[in-house]
Amino acid sequence: LVMAWGARNDDFVPRLVERLVSNDPKLTSITIMSFRKVSDDEFAKLAAALGRNTTLIEFGASGHRLSESTLAAFAQALRTNRTLKQLAIGSEHMGDEGLAVLATGLADAALDHLDLELKGLGLEGARSLGRVLATNRALKSLKAGRNKFDDECVAELARGLAEGATALRALDLSGNGFGSHGAASLVPFLQRPTCMLQRLILCDTALSGPGSVALLRALASVHTLEELMLASCGMGDAGAEALGHVLEHNRTLRNINLNECGISPAGAAALARGLAAASILELGELHLRGNPLGNAGAEAIAAALARHARGTVGHLDVTMCDLTGQVLTAFAQPTTLKSLSLFGNALHVGLPAGPALQAAARSSIVSLDLGGGGLDHQHGPTILSILDDTTLFPLLTSVCVGGNTLTSQAWADLCEGRTRTAVAWKF
16 A cells, blocks of 8 residues: 655655556555645556556546546556556546546446546536446446536436446435436436446435436335435435335435435425335434424434334434424434434423433433533433433433533533433533
8 A cells, every 4th residue: 555645755656666567466555645746747657557567456646637648548557457446536627538538448447446526527528438337347336526517417427327237336426516307317227127236426416306306216126225325415305205215115225314405394204204114124324414304303203213113223313403302202212223413403492301201211322412402501400310210211321412501510510429321521
């Protein structure tokens, strides 16, 4: 492993070239940070050495501006090198013309992972990449986020995915400006019986409208999908309802990120119906931060989780979701939820007393975040009485109360002499 940091070293590249040409078995990964000064000519020499190498697995040099002649050298290396598996080169100046040059070596490359994030790609770049996806059978992971891909661009990519024999397992198109029509164009790829996608990242896009709903519903048939990242995609309640359908039928999803997606109580209720109807529920993480769920939405999700007494839910994040302390009652009921984040909600409002929680006893929560909840010294005893009651949170080992007006010393004073309370003051 070689990572190049800091100031220029005149013999750094020649030594790397020598090690590549000699197939040094210890040299399996090269990462050249964007701020490390390496000339275009030196990158061309590294590319030429890669063409003869059989030991390097990963080459990363994102953020470096490369000429078309140097990109051509990398394309030539990809045509002959069958052991390099991960490639990340170029900068936002690559553009469509640069990718067209590099793509001549990508069509039959042995790469597993290709990183083209923030490369200034537009329509012609999407067409070049679509042709690569239609012919390359080795590529398993593609990062193409933060480019200039609109609906037409995504349609070009989707055509290659749908028509080719791709083995793609991970697709990242986050930070692009496409919306409903672009989303709809991906549906034929997702509905292919041979689709083996495991990870889909569409954060910071514009997934509203019928095409986006169609895309989300199509995920129900992708029986390999494990991770779905949709933060800030604008899907709203219609998307939440479609995703509820996915959760009802898909048995492989493990991690879902729906942060800041504009999901209201109604959308949360639709999502909860899908969770409740799922035949198997084995979620590692469900992130809903920054959605205006309100107590009604959060309580619906808590009730859905309670229906799966034998399922698995690792972590639920409802940070800053317009909740009050009353939701503690909902989450104190028996579920398999292990970790709950309530950070940034108005927990000081309607904070229930211990007796009010007795009907919903024996929560499985191990880690609880009550930070930033507006709690002060008046609420400290109430919280401790809840936490001290072993019938409510018998498995609790970690509680965060940082970010409240209750000081760490005041909390320490309240905890003094208590044997069961396991509370951490952290920010």
